[in-house]
Amino acid sequence: MLQQDIDLSLRGRWTSIPSMGLLQLLKSQFLCHLLLCYVFLVSGLLVNLLQLCTLPLWAINRQLARKINCRLGYCISSQMVALLEWWSGTECTLYTDPESYPLYGKENAIVILNHNFEIDFLCGWTFCERFGVLGTSKVMAKKELAYVPLIGWMWYFQEIVFCKRKWEDDRRTVIKSLHNLRDYPENFWFLMFCEGTRFTEKKHQISMQVAESKGLPKLKHHLLPRTKGFCVSVQSLRGTVTAVYDSTLNFKNNETPTLRGILSGKKYYADLYVRRIPLDSIPEDEAECTAWLHKLYQEKDTFQEQYAQTGSFPGPVMSLARRPWALLNWLFWASVLLYPLLLLLLWLLQAGSTLTVVSSLTICVVGSVAVRWMIGQTEINRGSSYGNKETLLNNN
Numbered sequence: 001m002l003q004q005d006i007d008l009s010l011r012g013r014w015t016s017i018p019s020m021g022l023l024q025l026l027k028s029q030f031l032c033h034l035l036l037c038y039v040f041l042v043s044g045l046l047v048n049l050l051q052l053c054t055l056p057l058w059a060i061n062r063q064l065a066r067k068i069n070c071r072l073g074y075c076i077s078s079q080m081v082a083l084l085e086w087w088s089g090t091e092c093t094l095y096t097d098p099e100s101y102p103l104y105g106k107e108n109a110i111v112i113l114n115h116n117f118e119i120d121f122l123c124g125w126t127f128c129e130r131f132g133v134l135g136t137s138k139v140m141a142k143k144e145l146a147y148v149p150l151i152g153w154m155w156y157f158q159e160i161v162f163c164k165r166k167w168e169d170d171r172r173t174v175i176k177s178l179h180n181l182r183d184y185p186e187n188f189w190f191l192m193f194c195e196g197t198r199f200t201e202k203k204h205q206i207s208m209q210v211a212e213s214k215g216l217p218k219l220k221h222h223l224l225p226r227t228k229g230f231c232v233s234v235q236s237l238r239g240t241v242t243a244v245y246d247s248t249l250n251f252k253n254n255e256t257p258t259l260r261g262i263l264s265g266k267k268y269y270a271d272l273y274v275r276r277i278p279l280d281s282i283p284e285d286e287a288e289c290t291a292w293l294h295k296l297y298q299e300k301d302t303f304q305e306q307y308a309q310t311g312s313f314p315g316p317v318m319s320l321a322r323r324p325w326a327l328l329n330w331l332f333w334a335s336v337l338l339y340p341l342l343l344l345l346l347w348l349l350q351a352g353s354t355l356t357v358v359s360s361l362t363i364c365v366v367g368s369v370a371v372r373w374m375i376g377q378t379e380i381n382r383g384s385s386y387g388n389k390e391t392l393l394n395n396n
């Protein structure tokens with residue numbers, strides 16, 4: 001190697017390290033978070049407003065209204081995907097068999113996912129984006145999430161299945177929402193966190209007492225699945241959905257990723273193991289379907305144990321590149337919304353009265369508190385007490 005080449009290569013290394021550090025420093029700055037949140041909040045409110053405008057269309061042309069709402073919903077959810085993929089640079093690896101791979105995104109499916117991580121829903125969305133079903137992705141979500149601004153309001157128009165996690169109240173509404181999906185005009189994935197709540201040590205302990213009382217084997221990495229929602233989904237969506245995607249998620253290096261980490265630009269390494277199970281092979285009868293789901297969770301537990309021991313899931317890795325659309329959507333909203341913000345700031349600096357400056361600062365504080373509250377919804381230590389109540393055990 002010539003001396004000149006060595007000099008150049010050294011110079012490249014020295015300049016790239018500080019610039020990497022600078023970028024990372026920038027990503028951790030509150031001002032950057034404020035700008036990201038501003039784009040998310042304002043674009044989200046505009047999209048919610050547009051969704052509201054589609055209300056009359058539902059009565060005239062329901063299928064068209066659904067298609068429009070899928071695309072509008074994409075404008076919101078893909079911003080969070082862009083945050084994960086492009087801002088934090090998180091890498092998502094898919095372990096699955098090559099025969100099933102070509103079917104992903106080309107059929108309706110029920111997805112079963114473990115519920116251990118604060119950003120598991122976001123990783124789920126990222127896989128949806130990569131297979132082109134982000135706008136149509138569905139979930140059985142707790143009713144409380146319907147009131148989360150932007151996301152919850154968007155979900156209302158995307159025909160999300162909400163539940164109170166009280167079967168006696170849910171039976172009728174859940175079945176009705178599932179029946180609605182039977183003539184959905186585009187391919188969709190319907191996600192179920194059958195454990196019904198995020199994993200905590202206390203919830204795990206109680207749930208394993210329930211498993212013991214039912215004569216079921218104990219699980220190490222999962223809570224005992226709640227089976228009613230899954231069984232009724234299989235019954236209601238038979239003929240509409242062709243497969244169940246049994247998905248198991250974990251993160252490299254024993255990381256416990258958070259949305260705050262993502263917002264600060266922290267990179268994580270997510271691994272997802274997916275098995276495609278034809279819906280025809282799942283029993284129709286409720287008791288048999290319940291037993292089938294318990295067995296599935298026992299298998300999932302062995303995959304997690306393997307991951308804990310070896311750091312990888314069984315099965316080959318399929319390469320799955322990120323697509324540019326989520327980033328392009330964010331760039332579109334940022335360019336539309338940051339310019340007027342800049343003009344407003346300049347005007348405030350030049351001619352703003354005390355009242356307008358104070359009002360603008362108040363709006364900033366309210367917006368930032370609102371986003372912090374929304375992020376709080378993803379935090380496990382602020383989670384619900386569902387599955388945490390020993391009293392329930394006494395009722396069994």
Ligand SMILES: CC/C=C\C/C=C\C/C=C\C/C=C\C/C=C\C/C=C\CCC(=O)SCCNC(=O)CCNC(=O)[C@H](O)C(C)(C)COP(=O)(O)OP(=O)(O)OC[C@H]1O[C@@H](n2cnc3c(N)ncnc32)[C@H](O)[C@@H]1OP(=O)(O)O
Pocket residue numbers: 104111113121122123124125127128137138139140141142145163164165166167168170174189190191192193194195196197203206207210224225226227228229230245247274387388389392393396
């Ligand atoms: C190729 C790539 C593949 C995949 C990519 C991955 C994913 C992408 C897919 C889609 C993405 C889409 C969207 C993602 C975006 C956002 C999602 C974000 C969040 C939403 C998530 C949630 O809100 S989770 C919470 C709500 N959902 C659920 O709860 C669903 C599961 N629950 C059920 O199905 C329930 O049955 C129910 C809700 C319908 C009813 O609740 P209930 O509590 O009444 O349930 P059960 O009657 O079933 O429960 C009572 C029985 O349970 C026993 N039991 C077990 N443990 C306990 C315990 N700890 N305490 C008390 N009881 C317990 C109990 O003994 C009862 O037994 P029975 O014998 O009577 O049944």
Ligand SMILES: CCCCCCCCCCCCCCCC(=O)OC[C@@H](O)COP(=O)(O)O
Pocket residue numbers: 036037040079080083118121142145148151193196197198199371374375377378382383384385386
């Ligand atoms: C680009 C700017 C980014 C701004 C980020 C703000 C976005 C906040 C999004 C809030 C989305 C809320 C989704 C939460 C999903 C979730 O994980 O719910 C938990 C439930 O399953 C179970 O709840 P629990 O019983 O409490 O465990």
